[in-house]
Amino acid sequence: TDFKSDKQPTWCPGCGDFGTMNGMMKALAETGNHPDETFIVAGIGCSGKIGTYMHSYALHGVHGRALPVGTGVKLANPDLEVMVAGGDGDGYSIGVGHFIHAVRRNVDMSYVVMDNRIYGLTKGQASPTSREDFETSTSPDGTNQQPVNPKALALSAGATFIAQSFSSDSQRHTELVKQAIEHDGFGFVNVYSPCVTFNDVDTYDYFRDSIVDLEDTEHDSSSFDQAKDRILESEKEYIGVLYQDDDSIPYEQREGIEGSMAEIPDGAPDGATDLVREFY
Ligand code: SF4
Numbered sequence: 140t141d142f143k144s145d146k147q148p149t150w151c152p153g154c155g156d157f158g159t160m161n162g163m164m165k166a167l168a169e170t171g172n173h174p175d176e177t178f179i180v181a182g183i184g185c186s187g188k189i190g191t192y193m194h195s196y197a198l199h200g201v202h203g204r205a206l207p208v209g210t211g212v213k214l215a216n217p218d219l220e221v222m223v224a225g226g227d228g229d230g231y232s233i234g235v236g237h238f239i240h241a242v243r244r245n246v247d248m249s250y251v252v253m254d255n256r257i258y259g260l261t262k263g264q265a266s267p268t269s270r271e272d273f274e275t276s277t278s279p280d281g282t283n284q285q286p287v288n289p290k291a292l293a294l295s296a297g298a299t300f301i302a303q304s305f306s307s308d309s310q311r312h313t314e315l316v317k318q319a320i321e322h323d324g325f326g327f328v329n330v331y332s333p334c335v336t337f338n339d340v341d342t343y344d345y346f347r348d349s350i351v352d353l354e355d356t357e358h359d360s361s362s363f364d365q366a367k368d369r370i371l372e373s374e375k376e377y378i379g380v381l382y383q384d385d386d387s388i389p390y391e392q393r394e395g396i397e398g399s400m401a402e403i404p405d406g407a408p409d410g411a412t413d414l415v416r417e418f419y
């Protein structure tokens with residue numbers, strides 16, 4: 140199974156998004172998925188190009204709106220493996236409302252966020268996850284605002300799977316995306332994915348020196364309280380599964396929802412083509 144398209148990425152050499160994407164492709168293949176049965180939805184930003192570089196069905200959508208599109212794709216065709224990709228700007232600024240509702244809805248799909256704590260595509264403005272003292276073109280004296288904590292937002296919105304990975308740790312990153320895919324419900328993976336061009340603070344060296352793998356701790360990922368404590372410890376950069384609810388029931392399998400969704404017929408319904416012609 141090959142999830143790599145023949146398009147050459149235009150990301151800067153060394154960008155963390157290469158490692159993030161490689162792990163996503165491996166994770167999809169190793170969980171038995173096939174490009175014909177996989178749908179990637181991406182938003183806008185450097186991360187948004189990912190659907191072009193991967194070989195599967197894909198939609199490069201509107202800024203911040205990838206999650207509702209992914210939700211629609213999954214509910215219309217539950218047989219598809221749906222993976223939504225985005226960045227910290229796309230997902231935690233303009234898209235943050237959709238993020239919270241996708242989390243609480245718990246549709247069975249995965250969401251991989253390339254979090255580089257900066258806007259890369261538009262050349263280095265502060266993003267929602269930029270540090271308070273980070274000097275950028277839009278924050279010459281620092282942002283003077285607390286960064287958004289996406290894992291805390293997810294936990295408080297009722298997330299059933301929250302993981303953190305690092306793009307340069309290929310094996311661990313792949314494993315965590317696999318776990319998100321296999322989770323029954325919304326599998327959220329925030330990825331430290333360094334922007335080598337515009338962020339000279341959250342670098343590979345910084346993450347290599349600061350990361351603590353939860354596997355080397357006593358962390359119990361089924362414990363909400365432990366997840367909360369780990370997520371709020373701002374001086375540590377934990378990777379691993381922070382929280383997983385093993386009793387999670389995806390939205391589409393809930394009583395009252397299962398079996399009640401409209402059947403989508405194969406092909407265009409009778410008369411649809413004429414109707415479209417008439418309209419235009
Ligand atoms: Fe990657 Fe940053 Fe270059 Fe964008 S600007 S491709 S995030 S290194």
